Amino acid sequence: MNLNHLLISAAGAVLSSIASAQVIPGRYIVMLQAGNNPQGMAAMHGVRAEHVYDTAVQGFAGELSAAQVQALQRDRRVLIVEPDRQVHILGHVVKPGAITAAIVTSTGDLVPTGVDRIDAELNPISNASAVGIAIIDTGICLTHPDLYVVSGISYVTGVTSANDDNGHGSHVAGIAAAKINGLGVRGVAPNAKLFPVKVLNSTGSGTLSAVISGVNWVTQNARFKGIKVANMSLGFTATSTTLNSAITRSVNAGVTYVVAAGNNSLDAATFSPANHPSVIAVSAVADEDGECGADGLATYYGADDSFATFSNYGLVVDIAAPGVTIYSTSMNGGYATMSGTSMAAPHVTGCAALYLVHHPTATPATVRTALLTLATPQSPVEPWLDATGRWRGGFSGDRDTTPEPLVDAAGL
Numbered sequence: 250m251n252l253n254h255l256l257i258s259a260a261g262a263v264l265s266s267i268a269s270a271q272v273i274p275g276r277y278i279v280m281l282q283a284g285n286n287p288q289g290m291a292a293m294h295g296v297r298a299e300h301v302y303d304t305a306v307q308g309f310a311g312e313l314s315a316a317q318v319q320a321l322q323r324d325r326r327v328l329i330v331e332p333d334r335q336v337h338i339l340g341h342v343v344k345p346g347a348i349t350a351a352i353v354t355s356t357g358d359l360v361p362t363g364v365d366r367i368d369a370e371l372n373p374i375s376n377a378s379a380v381g382i383a384i385i386d387t388g389i390c391l392t393h394p395d396l397y398v399v400s401g402i403s404y405v406t407g408v409t410s411a412n413d414d415n416g417h418g419s420h421v422a423g424i425a426a427a428k429i430n431g432l433g434v435r436g437v438a439p440n441a442k443l444f445p446v447k448v449l450n451s452t453g454s455g456t457l458s459a460v461i462s463g464v465n466w467v468t469q470n471a472r473f474k475g476i477k478v479a480n481m482s483l484g485f486t487a488t489s490t491t492l493n494s495a496i497t498r499s500v501n502a503g504v505t506y507v508v509a510a511g512n513n514s515l516d517a518a519t520f521s522p523a524n525h526p527s528v529i530a531v532s533a534v535a536d537e538d539g540e541c542g543a544d545g546l547a548t549y550y551g552a553d554d555s556f557a558t559f560s561n562y563g564l565v566v567d568i569a570a571p572g573v574t575i576y577s578t579s580m581n582g583g584y585a586t587m588s589g590t591s592m593a594a595p596h597v598t599g600c601a602a603l604y605l606v607h608h609p610t611a612t613p614a615t616v617r618t619a620l621l622t623l624a625t626p627q628s629p630v631e632p633w634l635d636a637t638g639r640w641r642g643g644f645s646g647d648r649d650t651t652p653e654p655l656v657d658a659a660g661l
């Protein structure tokens with residue numbers, strides 16, 4: 250089952266899905282001790298490796314017989330053999346093409362409500378091209394005039410192009426980085442360099458083994474291509490030792506990972522990769538008007554300026570961002586309105602990119618601290634004037650006792 254479809258229930262209720270933990274029968278991920286050659290090890294065990302991991306972790310993935318699993322588990326050079334799983338996008342289209350934007354810039358670009366709510370349009374940076382962002386997703390529309398796509402890679406079986414054939418990845422990319430160019434929308438960090446890492450197919454589904462390949466690629470290319478932030482608006486209900494190790498290594502290599510908290514209305518403690526301690530996990534807020542103060546209309550997923558009814562919550566969540574009826578770029582050069590924690594995460598990704606334009610050598614830990622320090626507290630919801638004379642306001646309805654703040658872009 251696809252979380253994307255589960256999210257759309259007639260009553261607006263969000264159904265949780267244990268099915269998202271779905272194991273793919275007969276397919277496994279093998280992580281090796283450091284220093285072992287993954288291709289050599291696969292060959293030695295008679296495995297045709299469909300994915301080879303050589304940077305973020307050493308390992309491979311593919312179809313294994315029961316005998317091969319046993320032999321690998323007995324091999325001392327093997328750290329773990331774990332099942333491959335299905336992974337899904339965490340956002341769905343509300344109205345294709347419908348425009349939800351609050352204001353228009355002087356250049357004529359729409360400022361979507363999410364960009365407006367976190368005051369990204371008040372940040373002086375109008376060109377964030379010094380920073381590269383990897384979008385680990387369904388790809389990105391390679392020819393979209395509103396997106397600065399540099400180069401990418403596909404790990405989807407049978408698909409060689411990183412072009413977006415779903416719409417989700419392009420939407421995520423546009424929230425983070427759509428250009429100020431007199432066309433369409435503007436993103437949080439306009440014109441940031443985008444690197445599509447396609448790990449999910451045209452239906453928004455993919456495999457854990459492909460996601461690990463994506464993290465491996467980002468780790469391998471980060472320095473060379475200037476990739477400083479990676480967005481993962483995807484997830485599954487389980488935990489993978491191999492994926493966790495790969496993310497740890499990638500963060501240690503200097504890449505800030507921003508991840509959607511998930512749409513199960515559950516504690517994200519068991520939802521990966523949101524539950525990885527080194528990522529910035531993002532919950533979703535419903536905002537209708539791009540303004541603080543909770544004066545907007547109610548949304549399909551809660552009152553204005555309230556915790557989105559579908560959003561996961563819990564101690565692992567670091568920060569919140571707008572994630573309901575967000576207008577952004579889509580596939581085939583188009584635009585769409587989507588909802589999900591998938592849409593919340595790239596607002597934070599854009600903020601990380603803005604911070605990194607000013608602080609190019611900041612570590613992921615420093616980026617995280619800066620975003621959390623400058624964010625708007627949940628309480629009060631009533632508008633208050635900050636030291637710069639700007640109106641600020643939080644949101645209501647958090648589901649736990651750990652009140653993550655709302656990301657803010659103006660002073661990064």
Ligand SMILES: [Ca+2]
Binds near residue numbers: 358428429432
């Ligand atoms: Ca634009």
Ligand SMILES: [Ca+2]
Binds near residue numbers: 539
């Ligand atoms: Ca509002």
Ligand SMILES: [Ca+2]
Binds near residue numbers: 563647648649652653
């Ligand atoms: Ca919370």
